[in-house]
Amino acid sequence: LDGGAPVELSRSAAFYGLPVWSPDGSRIAFVMGSPTGWLSEDSSETYELKLIAASGGAITTVTHMRTPNSKVTWSGDGKRLYYDEVTPPNPLVPDSLPSTALVSIRTDGVDKKTHIRFNEIVSATPSPDERYALLTRYANLYVLPLPKGTLDPITLTFDTPQLPVK
Secondary structure, three states, rough: OOOOOOOOOOOOOOOOEEEEEEEOOEEEEEEEEEEHHHHOOOOOEEEEEEEOOOOOOOOOEEEEEEEOOOEEEEOOOOOEEEEEEEOOOOOOOOOOOOEEEEEEEEEOOOEEEEEEEEEOOOOOEOOOOOEEEEEEOOOEEEEEOOOOOOOOOOOOOOOOOOOOOO
């Protein structure tokens, strides 16, 4: 880049959203999907979490996602990506609501971990040292210890939290 002309990283027609720099500035993670899918209310559309070198080049797929609105965050060491995984309401269950989970995955697309589930739509961001999570719920902020990720993660309900929520 060195002060020259801009480098276009998006080479094909698609939705490119929520880009975020890696901690060392060498890579960019972003969500990619069809050019018009993000305008649709159809939850069957899928998106992909992608990586590209900041200088351009090949785009690699890390994992598939259900929504283009999942905030992506890098781990402090640049080895994992965190994102909100939204589960749509179950159409077979009356009054079913969407839920969210804070998930992380290694940048090579393996070792996916669910850290915590929420019984509603919540946006969660890990702290740089990955010890805490910052939650946004109904325009309010909360901090809680970040579980390391297990096969059976807890589901946090704000009425009866299982973790200390500040």
